[in-house]
Amino acid sequence: MTVTLTDKQAKTSARRTARTRDRRRRRRGPAAYAVLLGLAALAGIVLIPFVVVVLNALKTPAEYSEKGPLAIPDSPSLEALGQFWDRVGFGGVLVNSFLISGSVAVLAVLLSVLNAYALGIGRIRGRTSILVLLLMANTLPQEALVYPLYYLAKQVGLYDTRLAVVIVFTVIQSAFGTYLLSSVLSTFPRPLLEAARIDGASRWQILWRVVFPVLRPTMSVLMVFFFIWTWNEFLIPLVFLVSNDNQTVSVALGVLQGQRLMDATMSSAAALLGLIPTVLFFLIFQRTLSRGLTAGAIK
Amino acid sequence: MIRARRGAALLAALATASLTLSACGGDDGGAAGKELRLWHYESPDSAMGVAWNQAIEEFKSTHPGVKVTFEEKGFEQIQKTAQMVLNSKDAPDVLEYNKGNATTGLLSKQGLLEDLTPEVTKRGWDKMIAPGVQVTAKYDAKGTMGGDKWFGVPNYAEYLQVYYNKDLFEKHGVKIPTTYDELVSAMDAFVGKGVTPFTNAGSEYMAHQFVYQLALDKADRPWVDAYQRYTTKANLTDQAWTAGATTFADWVRKGYVAKNSVGLKAEDAGVAFISGKFPMMFSGSWWFGRVAKNAKFQWETAPWPGAKLTLGSGGNHWVVPKGSKNKQLAYDFIDITMKKKAQNALGNGGGVPVAADASAITDAKAKKLISDFDALAKSDGLAYYPDWPVPGFYDKWVAAGQKLMNGTAPAEVLGGLQKDYDGGAPK
Numbered sequence: 001m002t003v004t005l006t007d008k009q010a011k012t013s014a015r016r017t018a019r020t021r022d023r024r025r026r027r028r029g030p031a032a033y034a035v036l037l038g039l040a041a042l043a044g045i046v047l048i049p050f051v052v053v054v055l056n057a058l059k060t061p062a063e064y065s066e067k068g069p070l071a072i073p074d075s076p077s078l079e080a081l082g083q084f085w086d087r088v089g090f091g092g093v094l095v096n097s098f099l100i101s102g103s104v105a106v107l108a109v110l111l112s113v114l115n116a117y118a119l120g121i122g123r124i125r126g127r128t129s130i131l132v133l134l135l136m137a138n139t140l141p142q143e144a145l146v147y148p149l150y151y152l153a154k155q156v157g158l159y160d161t162r163l164a165v166v167i168v169f170t171v172i173q174s175a176f177g178t179y180l181l182s183s184v185l186s187t188f189p190r191p192l193l194e195a196a197r198i199d200g201a202s203r204w205q206i207l208w209r210v211v212f213p214v215l216r217p218t219m220s221v222l223m224v225f226f227f228i229w230t231w232n233e234f235l236i237p238l239v240f241l242v243s244n245d246n247q248t249v250s251v252a253l254g255v256l257q258g259q260r261l262m263d264a265t266m267s268s269a270a271a272l273l274g275l276i277p278t279v280l281f282f283l284i285f286q287r288t289l290s291r292g293l294t295a296g297a298i299k
Numbered sequence: 300m301i302r303a304r305r306g307a308a309l310l311a312a313l314a315t316a317s318l319t320l321s322a323c324g325g326d327d328g329g330a331a332g333k334e335l336r337l338w339h340y341e342s343p344d345s346a347m348g349v350a351w352n353q354a355i356e357e358f359k360s361t362h363p364g365v366k367v368t369f370e371e372k373g374f375e376q377i378q379k380t381a382q383m384v385l386n387s388k389d390a391p392d393v394l395e396y397n398k399g400n401a402t403t404g405l406l407s408k409q410g411l412l413e414d415l416t417p418e419v420t421k422r423g424w425d426k427m428i429a430p431g432v433q434v435t436a437k438y439d440a441k442g443t444m445g446g447d448k449w450f451g452v453p454n455y456a457e458y459l460q461v462y463y464n465k466d467l468f469e470k471h472g473v474k475i476p477t478t479y480d481e482l483v484s485a486m487d488a489f490v491g492k493g494v495t496p497f498t499n500a501g502s503e504y505m506a507h508q509f510v511y512q513l514a515l516d517k518a519d520r521p522w523v524d525a526y527q528r529y530t531t532k533a534n535l536t537d538q539a540w541t542a543g544a545t546t547f548a549d550w551v552r553k554g555y556v557a558k559n560s561v562g563l564k565a566e567d568a569g570v571a572f573i574s575g576k577f578p579m580m581f582s583g584s585w586w587f588g589r590v591a592k593n594a595k596f597q598w599e600t601a602p603w604p605g606a607k608l609t610l611g612s613g614g615n616h617w618v619v620p621k622g623s624k625n626k627q628l629a630y631d632f633i634d635i636t637m638k639k640k641a642q643n644a645l646g647n648g649g650g651v652p653v654a655a656d657a658s659a660i661t662d663a664k665a666k667k668l669i670s671d672f673d674a675l676a677k678s679d680g681l682a683y684y685p686d687w688p689v690p691g692f693y694d695k696w697v698a699a700g701q702k703l704m705n706g707t708a709p710a711e712v713l714g715g716l717q718k719d720y721d722g723g724a725p726k
Contacts, residue, residue: 065573065593087343087371150383160389239380242389244370254373256342259397259615260504260585262566263342 053275056268057081064265080269088252089244090273096241097231097248097277100162104169105227109219111170112177117207119178120185121193131182134175142235150239160242168236173226184218185211220288224281231278249274334366335628339395340374346588346650347455347614354641358632365628378402385411390620393629397615398435398451401690404442406618407450413619415449418630424452424637427654429676432456432613435683441725445528451616454636456651457584458611458672458681459508461604465597467494467578479516479605486555489578495554498577500568501561504686504693505582506547506700508610509556511685512581514543515608523608523682529724533688535717536710544709551704561704583610587668588649599664602671611672611681613653689723 056069058076084090119127149168150159158164188211196210237248253270256263282289335358341347355367370391378397384390385406396403406412419425425433436453439446463475468485471492476482486496499505515523517539526533534540551558560568565582572580573593580586581603590598603609617636619629635641642652643659651672660666675681686693699712 062593065570065589066595068570068574154387159387238376239383242380242384242387244372251373251376254375255340255371257373257375258340258342259374260565260583261569261589264566264570 050275053268053271056265057272059265059268061263061265069264080266081273084256084266084270084273088247088255088270090249090252092245093247093249093252094277096162096246097250100165100169100237100248101227101230103166104173104230105223107166107170108173108177108226109223111174112181112222113207113212113215113219115174115178116181116185117211120182121188121206121211122203123186127182131179134179137175138179146235146239149236153240159240160246162241162246164240165237165248168240169230169233173229177222177226180222181215181218184215188214217288220285224285224289227281228278231281249277332625332628333364334368335362335393335625335632336391337367337369337393337632338372338377338391339369340372340377341395343371346645346648349648350454350641350645350650350652351636353644354632354635357635357640361635362628362631382406382409382411385620385622388622390622392623392625393617393619393632395615396451396618398444398453398613399687400438400443403435403451403616403618404438404444407438407448408440408442411621412450413621413623413626415452415619415630416447418633419449419452422630422634422637424633425449427637428453428613429653429673431676431679431681432653434681435613436616443528443725451618452633452637453613453616453653454642455614455645456611456653456672456676457614458602458651458675459512459581459583459609460600460602460668460671462572462580462582462586462590463599463601464572464575464578464594465599467575467596469597471578473578475599475601476604477601482604486550486553490554495557495577496579497550497556498568498572498580499556499560500563500565501701501704502563502697503565503568504684504697505565505568506556506561506704507685507696509550509581510543510547510700510703511610511682512543512603512606513546514539515610515682516603516606517542518608518682520608520679527683527688529688533720533724535720536713540713541709544703544713547700548703548706548709556704558704561701584651584668584672587665591649591662591664600668600671602675606680607678608680608682609675610684611675612683614651689720692719692723695719 052069055071055073056064057080058078059071059073060077060079063071063073118124119130124130145168149164153159153161153164158167192210192214193206196206201209231248232250233248234250234254237251238254241247241251253267253274256267256270337355339347339351341351343349343352355369359365359367372394374397377394381394381396381402382405396406403412407414428436432453434445436449436451437446438444438448438450465475468475471489471494473485473488474481476485489496497509499509521530522537522539524530526535550556569580569582569586569589571577573590575594575596587600617629617633619626619633623629637654639654639656639659642655645652646655646660646665646669647662649662649665649668651669655669657666657670657673660669686696689695695716699716702712703709
């Protein structure tokens with residue numbers, strides 16, 4: 001989605017420049033247009049799967065069987081979308097996903113900041129080895145974590161609760177967050193900290209009054225990432241959220257996968273429904289994201 | 300500063316929300332005798348889904364005061380998490396579970412499933428289910444199917460058959476075959492007209508099911524038992540297997556199945572048949588409902604021409620977890636699904652019921668589907684599926700089918716399979 005938007009913007013702005021400013025035109029040689037064309041083609045290719053999903057979501061099963069996945073639907077119907085919504089109780093599922101992803105995004109960022117403050121600014125001993133450890137933990141496949149986590153959750157009575165998933169993902173995501181934020185903070189301008197300390201700020205005050213505001217853009221980016229990553233998680237929610245009442249969007253989509261048959265039109269409808277929230281979220285926070293991952297400096 | 304404070308408020312709200320979540324997730328536990336928790340993974344409009352919905356309604360009317368909590372699950376979810384769920388206090392009272400040594404067999408060995416034998420004999424389910432279908436419901440102490448203890452109760456069965464597009468047969472003046480030789484000459488006729496006779500999918504089950512069927516044409520019951528139930532040592536390079544693999548490779552060369560189907564999925568192959576591109580499809584009864592609903596041409600089904608043994612078995616079955624708090628209710632529910640009413644609904648929906656009343660099936664095609672199956676079950680003609688004996692064998696078989704299609708020598712392919720089989724089969 002974003003790709004098309006920027007692409008469209010690029011195209012219109014390119015046209016406008018071409019029309020109004022002749023001086024600029026000389027500088028935009030054929031190479032620039034070739035690049036633009038290439039990017040447009042690339043954006044088109046990126047969009048193909050999305051288009052196929054939309055096409056099939058709007059088809060009836062009979063039409064799908066007769067004409068195949070790539071045909072344009074004759075009379076687009078929203079029947080499959082409605083059916084899927086009712087079948088899995090999509091409203092409740094959406095609420096679950098929002099609660100889990102939202103909580104994880106906030107809590108994981110908070111945890112990352114606290115960790116990173118100790119590692120990046122506090123410069124505690126052995127911070128490199130801690131970071132390496134976190135990075136290694138990040139590369140661990142979730143399949144390896146599932147069984148130990150399952151036993152832990154069962155022991156503390158959190159199996160089949162959303163809280164279990166929130167805790168697990170807060171920790172998993174904050175491993176990456178800690179790594180990223182501590183490298184940002186290790187280049188934090190020292191004069192700023194020293195000035196605060198001379199003014200008599202405590203460590204806690206330095207974190208909230210000095211570091212936090214400077215870090216905010218990076219944190220918002222992280223929060224958006226954590227939200228989307230957690231939203232798309234499949235395996236751990238699948239294992240931990242047993243009751244249908246606790247399920248998340250990605251798990252609910254799995255209901256449609258049969259042993260030997262798949263309901264292609266309904267799967268597409270489901271995929272579309274599952275996709276829309278993340279796309280919306282992405283669009284809303286697009287500016288936050290494009291601000292990039294770099295923290296501000298002394299200015 | 301105002302913005303920052305608002306952010307902090309949001310943060311606090313979300314944090315509290317996440318902490319209160321655990322309160323909603325708790326279970327209410329001791330509702331023994333008052334609630335039946337039921338899981339299955341059939342879609343609501345499939346034959347099983349329809350029949351079971353009716354069964355739930357009937358259960359409610361015969362058990363007033365009992366709450367039925369039904370949850371529709373995904374096949375994959377059950378496949379991946381059954382062991383963990385059944386080992387916790389969140390296990391349902393009755394659920395549909397996959398037959399086979401690696402699923403029901405394994406869990407029965409681990410003591411997670413209730414032994415249903417006393418109920419089965421008490422309620423007479425063993426008399427309703429044909430012996431060939433029972434095999435996948437009964438397991439021995441090692442968790443191998445075909446044992447003496449019932450751990451599952453199948454409502455339906457499944458088997459492979461040939462789907463014929465009668466319009467295409469008529470258009471090209473070909474007779475629908477009833478013997479293997481007629482099948483070969485029919486395929487020659489189609490190839491002569493430039494039509495590929497069989498739809499096929501190399502990257503899923505279809506290709507290797509051809510190989511197994513072609514081997515079964517040269518095999519007998521002890522051969523199947525050796526391969527599937529380890530009664531004697533199976534030799535995958537014997538005459539029957541060699542014939543199967545060689546014939547299939549031959550078929551690809553002669554164009555009976557398209558060489559470029561090597562990368563196709565079963566879904567693609569099925570859709571291609573339903574859209575009328577191929578005269579024949581050799582696949583399972585699980586396609587029946589879909590073909591019936593969506594095919595726009597005249598069609599019929601029949602077992603593999605001249606086959607004494609063909610691919611098929613009991614379907615997935617009801618199991619009762621050891622941790623179920625309402626076993627009696629679970630048995631009552633299973634009993635309703637085994638009654639004529641539910642069984643007939645299953646048959647009329649396009650499924651293959653295990654104990655239906657043939658006269659109550661109204662649709663002629665469904666009637667033939669069921670009577671063909673009954674004949675096979677009666678003559679002990681169900682040979683299961685080639686990927687069953689060894690865990691993880693399915694992927695090996697898919698690769699083997701693709702190798703055969705790509706021209707690897709049959710002996711080499713079978714030799715590789717033998718190694719995998721010997722490595723995975725119980726000693």
